[in-house]
Amino acid sequence: MRFQSSDFRFQVDMKKRFIPLTVAILVAANFAFSQNDGAEQNKTGRAGTFAIINARIVTVSGAVIENGNVIIQNGKIAAVGAGASVPSGAEKIDGKGLTVFPGMIDAGTNLGLTEIGQGLNASVDTAEVGNINANAKAFTGVNPHSAHVNVTRVNGITTVVSSPTGGLISGQATLINLVGSTQAEMAIEPLAGLVVNFPRIAQFGGFGGGGGFGGQGLQIDFNEAIKRRDTQIDELRKAFKSAENYGRAMDAYAKDKTLPAVLTDLKFEAMVPYVRGEKVIFFTAERERDIRAVAKFVAEMKVKGIIVGGQEAWKAADELKKNNIAVIYTNIYSLPVREDDPYDSLYEAPSKMQQAGIKYCISTGEAGPEVRDLPYHAGLASSFGLSKEDALKSVTLYPAQILGVADKLGSIEVGKMANVVVTDGDMLDPRTNVKYLFIEGRMLPLTSRHTELFDSFKDRKSSDILP
Amino acid sequence: MKRILNLTVTASLVIAFGVIAKAQSGGNVLIKNATVMTAAKGTLENTDILVTNGKIAKIGKNIAAPANAKVIDATGKYVSPGIIDAHSHSMLDAINEGSLAVTSMVRTRDVIDPKDVAIYRALAGGVTSALLLHGSANPIGGQSTTVKFKWGRPADEFPIEGAPPGIKFALGENVKRSNFTPQAGQTPRYPRTRMGTMEVLRDAFRRAKDYKQSLDDFKAGKTKVPPRRDLELEPLVEVLEGKRLVHCHGYRSDEHLNLMLLADEFGFRIATLQHALEAYKIAPEVAKRGTGASIFADSWSYKLEAYDSIPYNGYILWKNGVLVSINSDSDERMRRLNLDAAKMEKYGGVPEEEALKMITLNPAKQLGIDKRTGSIEQGKDGDILIWNVHPFSPYSHVEMTLIEGDVYFDRAKDIANREVLAKEREALEKLDMNKAPGAGGTPPRIPAERRIADRDEADRGDNR
Numbered sequence: 001m002r003f004q005s006s007d008f009r010f011q012v013d014m015k016k017r018f019i020p021l022t023v024a025i026l027v028a029a030n031f032a033f034s035q036n037d038g039a040e041q042n043k044t045g046r047a048g049t050f051a052i053i054n055a056r057i058v059t060v061s062g063a064v065i066e067n068g069n070v071i072i073q074n075g076k077i078a079a080v081g082a083g084a085s086v087p088s089g090a091e092k093i094d095g096k097g098l099t100v101f102p103g104m105i106d107a108g109t110n111l112g113l114t115e116i117g118q119g120l121n122a123s124v125d126t127a128e129v130g131n132i133n134a135n136a137k138a139f140t141g142v143n144p145h146s147a148h149v150n151v152t153r154v155n156g157i158t159t160v161v162s163s164p165t166g167g168l169i170s171g172q173a174t175l176i177n178l179v180g181s182t183q184a185e186m187a188i189e190p191l192a193g194l195v196v197n198f199p200r201i202a203q204f205g206g207f208g209g210g211g212g213f214g215g216q217g218l219q220i221d222f223n224e225a226i227k228r229r230d231t232q233i234d235e236l237r238k239a240f241k242s243a244e245n246y247g248r249a250m251d252a253y254a255k256d257k258t259l260p261a262v263l264t265d266l267k268f269e270a271m272v273p274y275v276r277g278e279k280v281i282f283f284t285a286e287r288e289r290d291i292r293a294v295a296k297f298v299a300e301m302k303v304k305g306i307i308v309g310g311q312e313a314w315k316a317a318d319e320l321k322k323n324n325i326a327v328i329y330t331n332i333y334s335l336p337v338r339e340d341d342p343y344d345s346l347y348e349a350p351s352k353m354q355q356a357g358i359k360y361c362i363s364t365g366e367a368g369p370e371v372r373d374l375p376y377h378a379g380l381a382s383s384f385g386l387s388k389e390d391a392l393k394s395v396t397l398y399p400a401q402i403l404g405v406a407d408k409l410g411s412i413e414v415g416k417m418a419n420v421v422v423t424d425g426d427m428l429d430p431r432t433n434v435k436y437l438f439i440e441g442r443m444l445p446l447t448s449r450h451t452e453l454f455d456s457f458k459d460r461k462s463s464d465i466l467p
Numbered sequence: 468m469k470r471i472l473n474l475t476v477t478a479s480l481v482i483a484f485g486v487i488a489k490a491q492s493g494g495n496v497l498i499k500n501a502t503v504m505t506a507a508k509g510t511l512e513n514t515d516i517l518v519t520n521g522k523i524a525k526i527g528k529n530i531a532a533p534a535n536a537k538v539i540d541a542t543g544k545y546v547s548p549g550i551i552d553a554h555s556h557s558m559l560d561a562i563n564e565g566s567l568a569v570t571s572m573v574r575t576r577d578v579i580d581p582k583d584v585a586i587y588r589a590l591a592g593g594v595t596s597a598l599l600l601h602g603s604a605n606p607i608g609g610q611s612t613t614v615k616f617k618w619g620r621p622a623d624e625f626p627i628e629g630a631p632p633g634i635k636f637a638l639g640e641n642v643k644r645s646n647f648t649p650q651a652g653q654t655p656r657y658p659r660t661r662m663g664t665m666e667v668l669r670d671a672f673r674r675a676k677d678y679k680q681s682l683d684d685f686k687a688g689k690t691k692v693p694p695r696r697d698l699e700l701e702p703l704v705e706v707l708e709g710k711r712l713v714h715c716h717g718y719r720s721d722e723h724l725n726l727m728l729l730a731d732e733f734g735f736r737i738a739t740l741q742h743a744l745e746a747y748k749i750a751p752e753v754a755k756r757g758t759g760a761s762i763f764a765d766s767w768s769y770k771l772e773a774y775d776s777i778p779y780n781g782y783i784l785w786k787n788g789v790l791v792s793i794n795s796d797s798d799e800r801m802r803r804l805n806l807d808a809a810k811m812e813k814y815g816g817v818p819e820e821e822a823l824k825m826i827t828l829n830p831a832k833q834l835g836i837d838k839r840t841g842s843i844e845q846g847k848d849g850d851i852l853i854w855n856v857h858p859f860s861p862y863s864h865v866e867m868t869l870i871e872g873d874v875y876f877d878r879a880k881d882i883a884n885r886e887v888l889a890k891e892r893e894a895l896e897k898l899d900m901n902k903a904p905g906a907g908g909t910p911p912r913i914p915a916e917r918r919i920a921d922r923d924e925a926d927r928g929d930n931r
Contacts, residue, residue: 118770339584343591369768379861430809454779462751
């Protein structure tokens with residue numbers, strides 16, 4: 001049903017744009033909207049001035065305000081505090097018994113790039129063909145109308161990084177809010193970072209990063225595995241150097257047109273700001289030796305690096321801190337790698353990173369459907385050593401800081417983007433309900449594919465006759 | 468490195484954790500002063516539980532400790548029944564015999580591995596019992612095994628004595644082999660459609676009926692020669708006779724309904740619809756037949772037939788009177804079923820005790836072991852968990868897991884053991900045989916890891 005209706009809508013939209021409409025088509029189009037896509041229509045919610053009154057406010061950046069107001073205006077948090085005055089005409093929300101939190105941020109997803117991963121390739125846009133795909137942009141692949149968008153945000157996750165996968169250089173990730181009818185409307189930072197699958201020592205085939213430590217197939221000699229890894233790092237280094245040279249040649253040509261024009265190479269062009277250290281690079285790496293190798297590479301290339309994955313990052317704290325490398329930790333729901341690893345080794349890792357002074361945040365590392373579990377990842381980290389305060393920060397302020405957007409996101413502070421979640425309890429608790437949701441100051445309906453199906457079937461009676 | 472060390476490390480692991488397994492109470496334990504969530508008769512504050520010879524002998528206040536009982540002070544802690552996972556492939560050295568459409572003759576009982584570390588990790592997440600199911604590659608799969616996770620014990624002690632036998636059925640994408648391309652020279656296996664799937668099932672039960680007829684005729688003296696024993700049809704005759712439980716993997720509600728209609732026709736009841744992520748669409752029909760649903764709390768969208776899955780499924784089924792359990796189908800997810808149960812409170816508003824039952828008493832009922840386990844009641848097995856805080860809290864973890872009054876997981880001891888294990892590991896790594904290939908040592912022969920290869924296949928969707 002879903003596919004049919006959205007296919008139909010797409011056709012109608014195209015006609016609206018390119019072909020003079022007949023009345024019949026108009027009627028059909030309106031009929032299609034109201035029949036199938038009620039929630040789609042109000043998907044982007046409504047703007048306005050909102051005042052959440054007498055709520056408990058967990059600012060994250062500062063102390064908890066036990067009873068105060070949060071004012072949302074022009075898409076931003078306009079005032080916070082016990083004495084924050086309510087502008088005239090503001091829509092009031094009774095916050096009694098409710099708690100206000102900043103929206104959660106998942107910095108390590110592929111949300112919007114895959115609708116259904118298995119058996120439906122038509123809906124999968126995560127990995128391009130080839131090894132170096134720096135110019136592939138998640139920004140142009142993310143589907144604003146994925147059902148995952150609403151399902152995720154109604155659980156309090158307002159912002160995600162969506163990353164391409166595969167190859168050696170996968171492409172560029174995008175930082176988006178989970179609201180908007182177009183990719184541009186969603187984007188906070190369309191090109192948020194370059195994704196590099198840092199080569200690892202793999203004795204069982206497989207290549208690049210990702211979560212696993214080896215695919216299937218025959219085991220290869222350890223020295224051979226190191227050699228293969230080094231060959232791949234050489235390839236990566238070459239690509240970085242070429243991009244640097246490309247950027248230099250472009251600059252030179254811009255200054256002096258008598259020089260030969262540089263032939264366009266979109267891949268190198270895309271890499272220039274990253275190899276110059278102007279923008280961050282996400283390196284996927286899990287094990288200590290691979291994380292140390294990333295640190296070495298970052299130092300050698302003088303780039304800005306972030307580790308994605310980070311199972312054993314705490315073991316390489318010295319190198320990470322020295323090179324100012326943060327970790328987007330995606331392994332709360334992973335099984336320990338070795339049979340004799342402590343059963344809670346991956347639950348404990350965030351706490352160990354905290355103790356070691358590594359800058360980190362917690363991410364689901366999920367493709368889309370399960371990104372809404374982000375609060376429970378943080379909760380689990382907290383049941384194994386992390387303080388509750390740090391657990392909350394690890395999915396709000398810390399990812400904002402790591403992504404360089406803490407001036408806009410991650411806490412309830414005046415002037416920040418109004419990504420605000422109002423709940424009836426602890427946001428990390430699986431029993432808690434989200435009561436109100438704002439992204440960029442827009443009040444969003446708490447509907448999703450799931451609530452729509454729930455409403456359709458919750459009262460169904462049987463027509464079945466038992467023999 | 469991981470696999471190089473497997474040989475020796477696995478051995479040491481079992482020895483090291485074996486220390487825990489041996490330091491047991493002999494089934495006599497007194498848990499003092501806990502908040503006890505019984506999963507049957509509410510939550511009791513400041514309550515003691517006495518387990519004698521593995522059975523819960525007494526629940527009450529200020530119970531005096533018998534001389535032989537190990538006393539555990541659980542002041543300020545929560546106690547719940549052990550979690551039961553009604554869909555697991557842990558411990559299995561092989562999961563799918565997918566060569567035929569009907570493989571009712573194969574038994575998971577023959578391939579259980581008591582040294583699978585997944586068991587220990589599951590215990591640490593509070594799972595004490597599980598239904599070990601065959602995979603979902605064929606309409607009629609193999610026979611299941613209902614076990615308690617008695618880590619450190621021989622394989623023979625895992626299956627629960629007296630648990631009704633079961634069998635796995637499956638419908639939909641996996642059965643059609645939708646996501647598997649036959650290798651060169653391989654004939655595609657029938658069925659390839661949902662139509663064919665139903666015909667495979669019908670054919671199998673018609674043949675089983677014929678077989679039963681010939682058995683009955685022989686027993687009644689109508690025929691002189693006994694029918695040749697048929698290991699494929701024997702379990703299906705047991706299904707017809709209500710002696711073997713059918714657990715059927717499926718997603719689309721129409722398929723599960725068609726299966727139940729077929730069962731109506733042949734006069735048996737389906738024990739559980741497994742996954743059943745669309746069962747909310749046919750909740751009254753499921754309820755009317757007394758069929759249970761064993762679901763994921765909220766997984767969805769990982770394959771087309773899981774696209775209509777909603778987290779309110781459990782609530783709608785529960786409201787319609789269906790017996791609902793929440794399962795994992797995963798060594799990973801198995802470790803956090805308490806949080807999956809907690810989600811049932813959020814989605815629709817299942818009351819706390821009913822949500823807890825979905826991972827304890829309800830699966831016990833679905834597996835026919837509720838007389839022994841699934842709740843904290845006098846006379847039942849001492850399958851008990853001690854939690855640091857309320858098990859539905861995101862900050863909860865298991866401190867101790869008891870099966871029949873014996874401690875099988877103890878977080879404090881696990882932590883205390885780590886230093887010893889780390890030293891042992893270090894020593895083992897230095898052995899010549901464990902040096903990395905090419906680093907001077909002789910590489911040991913890597914054992915064929917059939918189980919892990921099968922899991923990889925499972926990751927590609929063979930089992931969910």
